[in-house]
Amino acid sequence: MVRIDGQGNGNSLIRARGLGKTYQRGGEATHVLQGLNLDVDAGDFVAFMGPSGSGKTTLLNLLGGLDVPTAGSVTVAGDEITRMSARKLTAWRARHVGFVFQMYNLIPVLTAFQNVELPLLLTHLSKAERRRHVETALAVVGLADRMHHYPRQLSGGQEQRVGIARAIVADPTFLLCDEPTGDLDRKSADEILGLVDRLVTEHGKTVLMVTHDPLAAERARVVLHLEKGVLVDTVTAGRAR
Amino acid sequence: MKYLPLVLTNLFRKKTRTALTAGSFAVALFLFGILTVVDGAFQQGVDVAGVDRLVVLNRVSIIQPLPLSYRDRLARIPGVTQVTFANWFGGVYQDERNFFPQFAIDRETYRQMFPEFVLPDAEWQAFLADREGAVVGESLAERFKWKVGDRVPIKGTIFPGTWEFNIRGIYRGRRVQDDTTQFWFRWDYLDERKTFLKGWVGWYTVRIANPDDAVRLVKAIDEHFANSPAETKTDTEKAFAASFVKQMGNIQLLIMSIGSVVFFTLLLVTGNTMAIAVRERTRELAVLKAVGFSDGFVLALVIAETMLVALVGGGVGLGLAKLFTLRGDPTGGLLPFFYLSLDAIVLGLGLALAVGLMAGILPALAASRLRVVDALRRI
Numbered sequence: 001m002v003r004i005d006g007q008g009n010g011n012s013l014i015r016a017r018g019l020g021k022t023y024q025r026g027g028e029a030t031h032v033l034q035g036l037n038l039d040v041d042a043g044d045f046v047a048f049m050g051p052s053g054s055g056k057t058t059l060l061n062l063l064g065g066l067d068v069p070t071a072g073s074v075t076v077a078g079d080e081i082t083r084m085s086a087r088k089l090t091a092w093r094a095r096h097v098g099f100v101f102q103m104y105n106l107i108p109v110l111t112a113f114q115n116v117e118l119p120l121l122l123t124h125l126s127k128a129e130r131r132r133h134v135e136t137a138l139a140v141v142g143l144a145d146r147m148h149h150y151p152r153q154l155s156g157g158q159e160q161r162v163g164i165a166r167a168i169v170a171d172p173t174f175l176l177c178d179e180p181t182g183d184l185d186r187k188s189a190d191e192i193l194g195l196v197d198r199l200v201t202e203h204g205k206t207v208l209m210v211t212h213d214p215l216a217a218e219r220a221r222v223v224l225h226l227e228k229g230v231l232v233d234t235v236t237a238g239r240a241r
Numbered sequence: 242m243k244y245l246p247l248v249l250t251n252l253f254r255k256k257t258r259t260a261l262t263a264g265s266f267a268v269a270l271f272l273f274g275i276l277t278v279v280d281g282a283f284q285q286g287v288d289v290a291g292v293d294r295l296v297v298l299n300r301v302s303i304i305q306p307l308p309l310s311y312r313d314r315l316a317r318i319p320g321v322t323q324v325t326f327a328n329w330f331g332g333v334y335q336d337e338r339n340f341f342p343q344f345a346i347d348r349e350t351y352r353q354m355f356p357e358f359v360l361p362d363a364e365w366q367a368f369l370a371d372r373e374g375a376v377v378g379e380s381l382a383e384r385f386k387w388k389v390g391d392r393v394p395i396k397g398t399i400f401p402g403t404w405e406f407n408i409r410g411i412y413r414g415r416r417v418q419d420d421t422t423q424f425w426f427r428w429d430y431l432d433e434r435k436t437f438l439k440g441w442v443g444w445y446t447v448r449i450a451n452p453d454d455a456v457r458l459v460k461a462i463d464e465h466f467a468n469s470p471a472e473t474k475t476d477t478e479k480a481f482a483a484s485f486v487k488q489m490g491n492i493q494l495l496i497m498s499i500g501s502v503v504f505f506t507l508l509l510v511t512g513n514t515m516a517i518a519v520r521e522r523t524r525e526l527a528v529l530k531a532v533g534f535s536d537g538f539v540l541a542l543v544i545a546e547t548m549l550v551a552l553v554g555g556g557v558g559l560g561l562a563k564l565f566t567l568r569g570d571p572t573g574g575l576l577p578f579f580y581l582s583l584d585a586i587v588l589g590l591g592l593a594l595a596v597g598l599m600a601g602i603l604p605a606l607a608a609s610r611l612r613v614v615d616a617l618r619r620i
Contacts, residue, residue: 067614094533105528109254119532121243
């Protein structure tokens with residue numbers, strides 16, 4: 001269940017209240033987000049749409065603990081992340097958030113296996129356990145046979161799949177996808193969206209996705225529109241289950 | 242250890258740049274190693290000087306002699322336990338470029354005064370029994386391929402004529418720093434053959450009972466011979482050796498200046514290289530932080546990369562310097578102690594790591610302070 005009216009029942013996985021973000025540039029204040037409320041339950045697949053500059057990525061950054069709001073709060077699984085120190089927030093991100101970026105952001109000198117292994121280096125898992133987790137994640141995204149390839153040896157779609165494997169390998173609480181298909185052709189984009197869809201339906205992941213692509217948004221259960229920093233409406237998407 | 246592949250792969254992404262940076266460290270540390278060796282060679286006499294030995298010279302200058310009669314007078318001064326003497330010979334073996342120090346020594350006391358020079362008793366006895374006998378250091382013997390029993394002609398420059406000596410012994414040093422390039426022969430042979438200054442010696446070395454009493458004894462000896470035809474100037478052996486080094490200029494200052502310039506340049510070059518390397522990886526570092534790596538980790542990662550380059554480059558440079566010194570003194574006798582010590586190698590590696598740390602700290606701090614959202618937006 002996704003709500004934007006601030007009337008969530010308190011059992012939401014992600015809860016934002018009065019969320020605001022203002023940037024000061026040259027003495028001028030730019031209000032990117034204003035008094036935003038949001039409740040997302042575990043297992044939801046939410047797409048955020050809106051014109052450029054509407055605050056989609058900023059919202060994602062705030063929900064993922066990459067940035068701090070100038071007003072309001074974000075609570076995830078009972079933890080109010082907006083009150084955490086930078087150090088604690090970093091550790092929280094490692095445990096709870098999987099990021100999927102538009103440009104994949106793989107480290108070019110590391111193999112697919114090593115890229116996916118990165119978040120696990122922060123855990124106490126043994127080398128053998130890390131290997132098992134990485135192989136599982138790469139199998140989920142269908143790249144078990146490409147684990148020793150470097151990013152330059154993979155297609156864009158494959159790189160993004162490695163990015164998704166990296167996002168899910170540590171079994172985070174939720175995934176944040178920032179334009180995951182923005183740099184892909186239609187066919188690759190469909191494959192990636194199919195993969196994200198399966199993560200939700202088969203693995204019960206919670207996914208929040210920013211996109212400009214209406215076809216991508218269609219995959220989500222709920223599509224939220226942002227305009228000038230405000231969530232204006234909630235639309236149950238065409239493929240909502 | 243699990244982060245080591247991350248450090249290594251980062252270093253190998255630009256192999257040429259990493260090799261050149263490590264090469265800078267190698268060149269700088271090679272130079273450091275050689276400068277340290279040269280400094281050590283100049284300071285060697287100071288470092289190995291006996292703490293309980295004083296050197297007594299003629300007050301006018303080192304080349305003015307002292308009467309042999311001073312030997313017994315010195316021995317009677319309270320606090321003095323042993324006296325020996327020697328004379329500079331200054332001869333030439335085959336060619337003037339074959340420089341090495343030759344000393345006419347008192348055969349009865351010299352060996353006891355300098356126990357750091359070791360040779361078998363049988364060889365020493367053979368030396369004592371042969372008026373033309375000589376004892377040479379092992380480096381000198383090796384240099385001219387001399388062995389016991391060889392006959393060596395030396396052309397006198399101060400004391401004219403050709404002097405022939407029989408090598409009766411080869412000494413070695415107890416410590417690696419001990420000078421093994423000397424040539425000793427009997428003073429009584431010199432005194433017998435020379436035509437002038439008979440009964441005079443070059444300088445005395447005395448052993449004192451208590452090193453803490455050195456200052457008092459230096460004064461006492463010089464006062465004892467005051468107002469005599471040959472007044473003395475006494476110094477500790479260390480001060481005597483140091484005064485020799487000083488005569489050649491402030492070698493240490495020169496070496497320190499060269500070393501400082503080299504290391505400062507290295508610091509700037511490496512710092513700039515690391516700053517470029519970090520700037521190129523802004524997005525990657527931001528991703529690392531996004532997935533949960535802390536600011537401290539990113540700081541440590543960049544510093545570890547710089548320090549690893551410094552360690553490898555520095556190690557190669559010091560290794561080459563060590564190899565270079567293994568071939569011995571390249572000057573043909575001017576720097577008899579041409580040796581890179583373990584202490585110097587450790588110091589060099591420490592310096593390389595310190596430069597690596599200093600060069601890496603600013604780029605590393607910049608990387609650690611990187612805001613993820615800014616960095617991802619910037620590119």
